[in-house]
Each structure stands twice: as structure tokens, then as C-alpha cells.
Amino acid sequence: MIIGWNSGPAPSLVLLLGLIAGWLGLGLAGLLRPHSVGFVARVIFPVGALVGLAVGLVGLGALRPGSLPQTLVLPLGLPDLPFHLRLDALAGFFVLLLGAAGMGISIFAAGYFRAGQGTAPGLLCLQYHVFLASMALVLLADDAYLFMVAWETMALSSYFLVTTQHRIPEIRRAGFLYLLIAHVGAIGILLSFGVLQGGSWRFTFDAMRGQTLGPAWASVAFLLALGGFGAKAGLVPMHVWLPEAHPAAPSPVSALMSGVMLKTAVYGFLRVSFDLLHAPQWWWGGVALAVGLGTGLFGAVFAAVQTDMKRLLAYSSIENVGLIFTAVGLGLLFQSFGLHLFAALALSAALIHALNHALFKSLLFLATGSVLHATGERNLGKLGGLIRRMPWVATVALVGTLAIAGLPPLNGFVSEWLLLQAFLSTPEIPQPFVNMLVPLGAAALALTVALAGYVMVKFYGVIFLGQPREPALAEAHPAGWLERIGLTWLALGCVVLGAFPRLLLDAAAPITASLVGATVRRGRFAWAIAPIAPERASYSGLLFLAGILGVVGFTFLAVRRIYHGRVRRTAPWDCGYPWQTPRMQDTAEGFGQPIRHIFGSAFRLERELPSPWDTAPRYRIHIEDRLWRLLYVPLGRAVQRLADAVAVVQGGRLAVYLLYAFLTLIGLLVFVL
């Protein structure tokens, strides 16, 4: 490969390109022995994980204080449109995210893939590594052309990964829906870039940064970007593909899509709204904030009523993406009013939540993969009691559960704390109308975060706790050691980043410095964060963890020392009722019942209740998104009608088509002359 230098040496960028090429090479190597699971899983995936680690380290290097953006022009692409690449702090942060999550997922995948029907392992390996490489290229692209090429490669490779089990019709349907919405989104992004180049017809991001668009055109570009990237991120109402595609894919792929791919959309949105479009208008922030909050609440409510564990996690991803966009919207709002410090705070919250979500959501999707392998069951109503069969998976999943529920001292709490602190800064906004509305946003956010706790108790409690709901679960086997390594890596990330939130703020600092021109204050102490001022608010994950562990340990020792540790194992008490069976526990439907009751109008419910005389009573409940009937079905019908109307010209006779060509030519001639 010939590399053209344009502005000095770019060692990290070249290294990163080498690693991306390494991923592609590994993918191709899978084709050498396409049907050998042993070769692909035990050789290629572990090496791919190491490449992921190196990618993450290079991304971390780009976040060092004082490191400058590196650029590179590759002599690839179209004659007049070479590929431009750039590694700056923003790209570096997401490269770090990709590498760190990708490492854990690849190690897990090495132990996960089995021979079976569907795509051959070698082909799967190629698709998987192309997917990884294309995500890295999306982050590094510095012109619209390369960005779109990488973006489409990412969409296509993930489409093939989603449809691994392509013999099942539902999975093909889910894949189609995903591809359709991905392309609608891509059109939005393409048009947004078209507006951003502002008549200069130069498609490098540098040229776009130099453009000053009028407020109307800038707003058009912003809204197109919000729609385009929102479709990929799963913002309401373009979320419908997410709960279909994520459960359809194999678990490592779901983890990669939910943990990393959704974040490329966040990256793209940040790139356009903060970097390419400078000078945001305040209502942009308001729109992003409103959409983000709506998405968050929607995702949390729907997650609470799911009965399929991967669908539940998919809805939870929608919720988390909503939170990230809420933070971004808040950042835009502050930035438009010139409140740079608070904009930096909100933006840090968005970035940190993106990284945290990549860790714990990947962890939980992988854990569902282990459960799926051990039991062959995805339906929550048929699981239970797995903490005793798979203690390792249950332990790391507990870490992920507590982290995603936003509980201190894990990492999920850090980003939620920062986001709430950002919301508390809204009284500074000079426009009275806006600062009256934002507390309502804070209330919606608080409700979403609390609901996430409900969802995660349901997820963990129904899968891992209680008694096994099916006799077959007694044969569930623990996860293999490669799977455990991958899971543990991600769980460690959750614990370490929760204990040292300062690391996260340090990582976000160069990005906020370049995008909004301010960094949050880090406070006096290395072990605590105080983003605005210490007397206003501060939090220390490490001491928090130490405090809890200290008190718990001291209590345990004291109780053991002073009293005895005698334990008698008996049957459960259950108010003295001896005929207790596992079927008397709450099912997933049962646990979601309060949510159905409280948010009843949000769903379309179909219930089948048994009559008192049924000999084999059956209870079935089907919950549907109202948006299907309100938006997608009419939209689909309109497209169908339009297509039918156009189909009139499609007669199927060659002579008629030639006549069309002839008439078009005549028309063009008339137009030209």
C-alpha cells in the first residue's frame, strides 16, 4: 500500500491503519478453512481480540493531553476524491471504545461460535472482522466520501451478521427491516453532507468546517443529521429495527451492534453538530433533548414489559441511546447560550455514558449468549435459578446489571451523576422560557433512570435467581474459559471506571476543549470529581466503594466474632406453605404487570384469558408498539400505493421501454435546444 503524506508524519494513524488492515487480513484468513470452527474460533478470534486491544491503546494515545490531530491522505478512492483520514481526540475516544469493547467481545466470540446451521464459520469470521474494520474507518474518515463508504460497509456487514441464521423467516424479516432503516438513515446523512459542503463541492470535513452556512441551511443540515444518525442509533420513531435485529443476531454480534455500532451514530452526530456546524442554535439542543428524553422513557417502559431477554436488552439500548442524545442536546443548548463550562459538562456526560454503555451492554448481551448456549432458551419465562448452575456468568452479569441500573459505585452511576449535574445548571440559561422547561426534562430523566433499575431487577432476577422454571435447566452447563475471560474483561472495565471516574473526565477533556472550548474542572483531589466546584457537588467512586466494602466487611467480621456463624439449611419458609412449585414465581409477564398497569396507554395489548371452564387454561399476552399502526403501516401502504401507480408504465414489453427511451431523448433534446 502506498501512503501519501500530506502534513507531517502521522505515526498513530498509520499504526491504526495497519491494525485495521490486520482485521481485514484475519477476516480473509477465515476463508482459508471456512468450515473449521476450531481454526476460526481458537486461532483467528483471539488474534482479532489482541488487535482490538492494540486499537484501543492507539485510541487512548490520541487522548493524551497535548497530542495533536493526525491526518493522512490515501491514494485510494475516486480520481478526484482521495480518502482523507484524521485521528483527533473525538475519533480517538470512540476508537478506544471500539477497541476496548471489541477486545472483550472477540475473546468471548472465540469460545462462543459452534458449528451449526446458518453461515459457515469462515464467512462469519470475514463478516465480523469487516464489520470491526468498517466501524474503525467510520471513526477515522475525514471526508464525506470515505465516511459514506465505510458507513455502508458497516451497515452491509452487520446485515449479513444479523441474518446468520438465514433459514429462519423471522430473522430474514428482521434483517430486511434493519437494512431498510439503515438506508433511510444513510440517505439523511448523505443529504446532510450535501448541505454542509455549501456549494463549494469539496467534500473533505476540513472544507465543511470552513463553510459558514446561513441559519436556515445550517438547521436543515442539523435536522438531516439528527434523522440520519438517529435512525442508526435507534431514536424514536426510527427505533423499530433495533428490537428485531438485536435478538436475531448471534450474541457477540448483538453485543457489537448495541455496544459499539450505535456509538458510531453518536460519533457522527457529535462530529456534525459540534465540529462541522459551529454556532448551534438553541432550538437544535431543544429538539435533540426532547427526542432523547422521549426515546429514553419509551425504551425503559418497553424494556420493562419484554419477555425475551435479548429484546429486553435491545429496548434498554434504546433507552441508553436516548440518555446519550439527551446529554448531547443539553450540551448544544448550553453551547448556543455561550455557557461553555456547562456545555463541556453535558458533553462529557454524553461521551462517558457512551463508553460505559459499550462496556455494560456488551457484557449483558454476552451473558445472554452464555445463557442461551447453556439452556437453549431466550424466553425469560423458561429460565431461572441459573446463579447456582453458572456462578461465574451470574457474578459478572450482576456487575453489569448494577452498572446499567446506574447504581453507585459502578460506572453507570458516574455518567448519570454527571448528566443530572448538567441538568442542575439549567437555571443559568438566560432565556426564561427555556429554563422553565428544562426541569421537566430533569424529571423525565429521573423517571427513566429509576425505571432502568426496575428493568434490570427483572432481567437479573428472572434469569439468574429463583428456582429453575423448567426441568431442563438442571442440565445447564457453565460457560467456557474463553467466554469467561471476555465477560470478566468487560466487568472489570465497569468496576475500574466506576471507582476512578476521574479517568473518564480526563479522557473527555481534550474533546470538550476542542469542541466547546472548555473543560470541566477536575477538583482538588485525584480520587474525587467535582466538575463545577467542590462546594457545589463532588463524588468519589473509589472512597464510595471502599466505604461500602469497609462497612460490609467490618459488620461481617463483627457479627461472626461476637456471635456464632451457625446455619441450618431447610426448605423455604414461604409462610409455612409446603407445596411451593417453581411455577408460582413471577414470570416475566408477571413482573412487568405494574408497568403495564401504570403505562397502559403506551402499548397496544392483546390478551387471551382462559375461561373458568378451560381444562387446559392458557394465558397469552401480546404487547405491540403503537407506532407500528400509527406510523409504519400507513407509511408502508402509501409506498405500496405509489409503487402500484408507477407500475402502470411497466408493461413488460421491450418495444414500450424503447419508446420510453426515445421519448426521453426527444424531451432532453427539446430541453437542451
Place this chain on the structure above:
Amino acid sequence: MSSLGVARQVGAVLLAIALAPLFMGWIAQCRAWLQNRSAPPLFLPWRMLRKLFWKDAALAEHASALFRATPYVLFGTMVLAAAIIPSVVLDLPFVLVADAIALVGLFATARVFIALAAMDIGTAFGTLGARREMMIGFLAEPALLMVFFNAFLISGSTALPTIAARLAAPPFVIYPSLAFAGIAFVMVLLAENARIPIDNPATHLELTMIHEAMVLEYSARHLALVEWASALKLFNYACIGFALFVPWGLASQHASPGTLLLAVVALVLKLALAGAALAVVETVSAKLRIFRAPEFLAMAFLLAVLGLLVHLLLGA
């Protein structure tokens, strides 16, 4: 962070651990008097704890490590919460570690753990209690957060000692927004501590209980820790209420031992009054049906949000 400050902090936490069961005993006494029953002794909760600690623990045969660890985690979170809330002194070094938002997170951690432990044995009552507790929790948590946001708007801080100090500082001002927040806070307190309109601490009628349903499977030292933790939780909520709505009587940073003693006396007086008031509320109100509870908590949530809007509208 001075060593004197740390010593006072530890002293305040120990005082909380010691006073919490007495507070429970006092409420039970007041309730008995109001209901024309002969009152149980004030020290009954303490004697109960002692008895429970000496008993042999009976554990369901398939209980997991999570089930056994949860009582310690509950106790640990509530002790840590007592270190964040100013009950006697304002000078709390631990405030650098956690603010009011972290306190809400801490309560959420305790709630998630007790709900998970209740689901661990897999009995019908345990999961029923867990589901109801999480339902109450997800509605009460945002309301509590909004109460703290109200206090933030006035004091410009989410650190509880700073909030209490700013609110207590002269001149005396009546904040209309705090009135809304106060009503919301009392409603949250009742719901989160399994008190009467939402849950009945004295009931063992299976279909109506929430907290009791979750701890049915615990016995002996585990039950003792769970009960102690819930007493501490009520004590903590009471102290949050004092810090936000009657912030007077807390010893400042450089208080002499005499002032400290005075602050302890003030705390005991406040607890006595609050306990009596709680007993009155519990005696005059009837328990709500479980599905009226969301309405009750939604009202608390909306009142707190209304407080925010009132503050921004009036600018005070």
C-alpha cells in the same frame, strides 16, 4: 479533611446506629398510645435485635451467596447513608465522597439488592414483594431526586451539609417551593419506609404486604441486620427531612463539646416530634390499595416538580 472531622463523623454514624432502633420503638409506642393499647417498651427493638443475633440462622437449602450477602450490603449502604446526611454536625468530611444524588443512588442500591434477594429463593411471596417494592421504588426515587433539586435551586449545591447550612443561615426566609417539596418528601418517606398508606409494617397479611414479603425468608442474624437497616433507613429519611426543612440546631464546623451536646439534644427532640407526627399520620390514614400507590407517588413527584417550577417562576 481534619482528624477531628473524621472523629465527629464516626461519632455521628455510631449515634445513628444506636438511635435508629430506638426511633422505631418510639414510633411503636406513640402508635400504641394513640390506639388505646398498652405501649411496648421503648427498648423493645434493641432486645429484638439481641435475641435475633443469638439465634441459629435457618436458610433455604438453595439460597445463593447473593441471598446471604444482602443483609450485610443493606446494613452497609444505610450506614454509609448516615455518613452523608448531617444529623448532628455540619462538618462531614465524607461529603466530598457523595452528595445528595449519590445518596439517592445509595438508596436505590439497597432497594435493588433487597429485591434481588427476595427473588433468590423463588417463592411466590418473595417475587411478589420484589415486584411491588420496585414499583414503589421507581416512582419514589425520581420524586426524592426532585425534592433535592428544589433544595439545590435555593442553595446552589447538592452537598447536604452545604444545603443545610445555607437554609439555616439568617435571614429567615419562607420558600414557597420548599413547601411543595416538603409535602412531596413526606409522601416519599411514607412510601419508601413501608409506612401506612402504602404498606403496613405491622401486617402479616400476605396479600397486602411489601417489605415483609421480601424478608420472609430471612431469620436470625440476617433478619436482625435487615431490620436494623430498615430502622436506619427511616432514621436517615428523618434526618434528610430535618436537614432540608428544619435545618436549625446542627453544630457548625468549630463547635465546642457543649454545643455538640446541645446538637445531640436537638436531634433527639426533633426525632421525638417527628416520630409522634408519623404515628399520628399512620393512625389517621388507611392503607391504600396497591394500585392506588402509583397515584399517591405520582402526586408526590408532580408536587416536587411543581416546586421547581414555582421556584423558577417566582425567582425565590
